[in-house]
Structures are given as structure tokens and as C-alpha cells.
Amino acid sequence: MTTPAGSADTNLPQTGPSAYDDRRPPERELLDDCVHCGFCLPTCPTYQLWGEEMDSPRGRIYLMDLAQKGEIGLEGPFTEHIDQCLGCMACVTACPSGVQYDRLLESVRPQIERNVERTPSDRLFRNAIFALFPYKRRLRAAALPGAFYQRLRRVPAVAKLAEKLPGRLAAMESLLPPVSVREAFARLPTYTPAVGERRARVALLSGCVQDVFFHRVNEATVRVLAAEGCDVLVPAEQQCCGALELHSGREESALVRARREIAVFEKLDVDHVVTNVAGCGSSMKEYGHLLSDDPEWAERAAAFSARVRDVHEVLADLGPRAPRHPFRGRVAYHDACHLGHAQKVRAQPRAVLRSIPDLQLVDLPEAELCCGSAGIYNMVMPDAAAELGARKAANVRSVAPDVIVTANPGCLLQIGKHLGTTDGAADGGPIPLLHPMQLLDASIRGVPVPRS
Template sequence: MNDEETPARRELPQLIGDCVHCGFCLPTCPTYVLWGEEMDSPRGRINLMDQHVQGTPLSGPMVEHFDRCLGCMACVTACPSGVQYDRMIEMTRADVEREHPRSLPERALRETIFKLFPYPNRLRALRGPLRAYQWTGLDRLVRRSGLLERLSPSLAAMERLAPPLSRAPRLPERVAARGGRRATVGMLTGCVQREFFPGVNAATARVLALEGCDVVIPRAQGCCGALSLHSGREDEAKEFARRTVVAFEPVDVIVVNAAGCGSAMKTYRDLLADDPEWAGRADALSAKTRDLAEFLAELGPRAERRPLPVTVAYHDACHLSHAQGVRSQPRALLAGIPELEVREIADPDICCGSAGTYNLLQPEAAAELGDRKAAGVRATGADLLVAANPGCSMQIATALERQGVRLPVAHTAEVLDASLRGSGTAGLLRDHARSATS
């Protein structure tokens, strides 16, 4: 074991001691629900963490149990003792990345993921070839052949999850408020959101403007570091965090429309707490970060809501409901649209299996969880699935397609946008249907 004094070595023993092994976390843990194995529950993993801080080296099986954790934080919500499992798994994963030598195929896959997804310009370069791949029907041929599945389940998962692509509109650096200005906000555009779901960002900017906000979209912004942070790549996450702090320091409020990104930015104060130069600046950024639904609920409605006669199934993204505690606000925003009905999905606290990079690194478990969530969505009989995270949207849409269902999927911002602009239900469902070429 590496003897370096890490944050985990200093803080983990106290955090581990908070767990009283009551088992309230077990029914909420996706991997325990799937397999019923103690070591694939939060309580079991905490036991392994304790062994490690007591001096036991990180073995392959031990790391496998940590890798199988989705980091969904449902256990944090369920825990009556306030155990900070979210902090514990992040610190443990950082130790894994420092100390545990992974196999060459594992390293290659992880490097591919982390050299691509946190970089919007690299994702943008991928758009052209991917659009051609989809439009020519080559994607259907590859899937029928099963070639990618045989070569690599992770690459096959990556290919299946890619949403159908169209033109990606670019937003200006400033979108002016409609009517009297009520607030000025900065807007995070993200990485996957920016390049694969640009309509969500456009809808977010329009909704904020229609509600009286000047929207500032800094050109200098890049990745917030969420994927790196949640995967134990601590130094990389810190660098992304510092760049994000600099990009958004001039604004008083930052609005985020991707659950994983908002969750990460709200924890910058912890990530950079040991850095005297950045701790205060990181704390200030965390304090002014708001999820879109959270911010709109605080601001209060002003723009007229026009009717949308549609039934929607609302999916709780884990990093929104468990990490940020934002549950009632999206539902209230949707329920405020005339003639729209919100239907609840069974077992809302169980993760859909997306979990950042989880569906790429653990594709079999992710597919099982995706199928469970898709079945829950289908049972609602809703016309539209609404989610607040790009990973969740891709994951559940893919699982629905495996079950022979092509249900339109939209972000909360896009539903609000359709109501505020009066574009109607038909346009909303048409614009958010997965195309026949996907």
C-alpha cells in the first residue's frame, strides 16, 4: 500500500465510524438489489474501506466491488445516521487510481473515455462521422452483426447510447431578458450536453430569458470535471474545477441543466478545501450554483404557461435527487403547465444505470438497471419521458428501444420551453422522438 498521506487516510476513519451497520441502505442500493451480495452494498463496501485504511492492500476483488458502485447516493438519502458515503467512495476511488495497477485493456478503455468526453471540441469533431454513421444505416448493420459486442461490450454500449444527431445550434455569449430584467445568470453548457443535446441548452437559455433573466454564457468554460471527480481522477477533476471557477467568477448565479455537473460544482468546496489559493474561490462557486429547476422555483414564474395536453413520466436523476436534494421543484414546474399530467415511475430512488461512465465501464449491470427503469417508465403509460441529465436520457431511451418502445424523451427545460412558446404537444413529441435511424 502507498504510504502517502492522502485525504482518505486523514478523513476516512472518522467517516467510517459513523456507519452503525443498520442496513437501511440495502433496499436502495442498485447493485445490492440486483445481486443481493453484502460486499456490493454500501455497508459491505464501507467494511472494505475500513480494511484498506487499516493497512490491507487494494486487491483485485476489493477494487471490483468499488468499481461496481454506481455512486448514485441513494444510500446517503436513506441513511438515518448521516453517513457520508458519497465522500467516502470518491476518496476511495482516488486511492484506487493512485495505488491499484489496472490491466492494459482497462487502462486503454478508461483513457479513451477520459480523453474524449470531458472535451467538447473533441466531441464536436466526432459529430460529423457519427452523423454519417447514423444516416447511412451503418449503425443498424453493426448492431445486427453483433461485431462490437464480441469485440468489447463497453464499445458496444458506447455505440448504442449515442443519440440521433442533427445540427447543433451555437448559443451567443449573452441572451437578453424578455421584458424587465429580474436577474443575471451564468449558464453552464457542459460537454455531452453541449454537443449531443444542444437543444436542451437552447431551451434553457430561452426559458431563462422569458422568465426575465439576462443569460451569460462564458466562452472560456469547458468541462466541470464531474466525470473525473466521480471516477477518482482527483488531480484531473481539480484542474477542471479551477478552470470553471475562473470562467464563472464574474457572475452571481450559475444555472446548470445537467444533474451530474451541478452536483460536482456544488462540491468544489470539498474538492479544493486543502488548496489555500483556491478554497475560498471554490466555496464561493459552490454557493452560487443552482440546478435549473431549483433556480426557477426560487425565482418564481412570470411568463405565461400555455397548455400542453400531455402525460409525462418524470425520472429522478440520482445526482439531482440524492446529491442535490432537488425533487419537488421539477415536478412543481411541470405541474404548473396547464393540462400537463405528471406520472410517477415505480422505485424512483433506484438508479437507471447511467451514472456518468458506469454504463460504459460496467455495461452488463447498467443494462440490467436500465431495463428495470424502462419497465417502470412503460408502466406509467405516459406519452413522454422527462429527465434532467443527458446520461439518464440516453440510458433509458436505449433500454426502452431494447424493449421495442420508442418513447420521446425531453429535458424539463424543453417541456417548459414548449409551453412558454406555445409550440404545442405535437411539436414537443415530434421533436423529441428517437429517429427511426437510431
């Protein structure tokens, strides 16, 4: 593969039929926005890892351009380099020319899923992931054997066997969150009234993985919103928002889920649809764009997306009202890529955390660099994800925090895995990894900060 930077190759004429099908191919104007300056390269995690042009944003845009001009097909290097992209959108933040790499990636990933035949083992592995994660009931059913397995894994012989699992299965196994059966089967109240005078009425997306494995985060979020003067509705019929599928190019099934969620939430008389998961928020804010060519849904999707807010946006807009108890400690905030880069929500979580008296907020070095979680990336690309996870863990250690907070379950699992149990907080034990809502909830209630 030749290097695109500044070469005449970037102005190739159309030499054959486009490799893309007619369903939303990448737009020519968006491809042409890239002036090949390379400012995005230092912030791209895969370019950082391998120093390979085709694993940089600029190189990937070049590949998209070649495929559009009929120079290359979608199979082979095209799929390989697009698959290796984390979809972290650090390049969107870095690009001075406003290149919409997010839109480009959103167009080409479904093209790959529709038109490229994956190897049987790759297909099987991906299908297994998508047959489980977007389904709350299946996740709950998996929680029982999961909890049993985690007990069994404490037996040295079983732990030894687990270490021998092949790459992707080993990655999946090591990312299994501590399973609490009680938590997995718990349900949020469908209505929680505001404490004191009502300031807003919101509906919460409870999520799939979030609700089953991080139910405590949802409980904390409902308590915080109510304490800050919000009536909180949690519609029982909601399901997965489709974010995992959308970010992996499984557009058709993601849009089926999007339409279903819109139909559930649009009936509610609320000011905002609130999410506490970075990946879910970024995809729900995109529904309007994704369904813009669907005559039945375009308007409804745009109206829905306009109401979606990350929980930190809502709290920062309202301003703190509930009294807080102090937290004396160093708190490292990790920007989840789908919150910081994709939604540009960076100031609000920090403002919310700073509302806790005595809390010392510390930023991480290389904060813009993805931790390697990236949806299903750490399962399908375990080696690259492990390198990025180890790098993030080293950056976390360098600021010696008492608590780490981040607003995405994938990041919590990935950073926790790479910090391991050897990194201790000042008061002993592993450093607590929490969602900011858990910390704020503990501060408002005046209870000890949870360990997880």
C-alpha cells in the first residue's frame, strides 16, 4: 500500500465502478474535506501503536477514497484497516479542517458488514456477541452461570485452564464483570418523584449491559436526579438502544432498535431522555441523522435525538441544589471517547464532580487516547486493546488517584482489568473504579464511597 500523504495519488480519477453499494456510501464531499495534513495522526491510538499510515485517520480516509474510485475492493486491506479502527473519534477532535470521520466510518462499516464475507470463525464470534449483549433477558440468564463460574475460577486448577483459552475467548473471559445475581435481576422503579420542588421531568435509558451488570450505577443515577429535583421515569418496555450494533456496522438491526426506543420514549411527557452511558448517548443523539431518509421516522427520530442528554449535561444545566458531603481524596476522571470526542461533553462531568466539597479532581496524561475498550473492540481485537489498556493503566497510576471515575461500563471493565488488584488506593485494596453518579450519590447521601 502506498503512502497517501501529499502525493498525487490522492487526486486519482474515477477508474472503475465504486466498491460501495448504493445504501449510504461515504459522501464525496466528506472524503474531499481531508487535506492530508496529518494533524490527527498523534492522537490516533492505532497509529500510535503501529506507526502505519493505513492505520491512521488519514490513511483510512485514503482507503475509503480509493474504494469509492473503484481502485480497490472492500475485502482484504480495506476491511482489515477499518476493522482495526477503534471508532474513538479522537481524530474528529484533532482535525483542524472539520473532517467528519465519524460520518465516514458510520457509512463504511455497514458496507463491510453487507458486502464482505468474514471467515467462519470471525463471523461466529461476532454473531455470538450480538446474540447476547443487546438482550437484557439473555444477559440475566447468563448472570447465573456467570456468577457460578466466577466462584469456580477461584480454584487454582480452573484459573490455570482459563489462562489457556485462545486470544478472543481469553479477552472475553477476563472482562467478565463481577456478577451479582441480585443486581442482575433487580428492577428500577418506573417512577421516582423529585425531592422538593420539581425542576425537570426526565426519562432514563436503563440500558442492557448497564442495567444487568451495573445496576447500582442506574440506582445511583435515579437517586441523584431525584435529589436534584427531577421526576424520573424509567419505562419498563424499553430495550437496547442499538449502540453496540451501530458502532460495529450492523446498521439494519441497530435501526430496528432505534425505532423501537423512539416509539417507547416519544409517548412520555418529559423534558429530556437521559442516559448515563457514553456509547448509548452518542448513538441516540445520532438517530435523527440515521433515520433522516426514512419518511415515516425522520421527524420522530429528529425530535427524539433533540431531547437526548447525557446525565452530566442535565445536572450541569440545573446546577447543584442538594447539599453535598465532602470527599477528601484525589479523583481521576477518564473521558470516555463517546462522551468526550463523540458528544463533546467534557466540561459538564468535571463541573458535576467539582460540586463535591474537598474533592481534588486530577486529569490523566494522554487523556485523549482511548483505553482500548471501544464497544466490542477489546473482544475482537484483544492484542491492540491490551496494549492500549496497559498504557491507560500506566497513565492512571502516574497520578496516584484514590478513586477513578468514568461514564461508560466498557471503560470501567477495561481499565479495571489492566489496573488489576495490585494497584492500591491510599486506604488499601484496589483503587475503586466508579461511575461519577456513584460518587455524587454517596456525597449527597453522606454514605461511604462504594468500592465498585
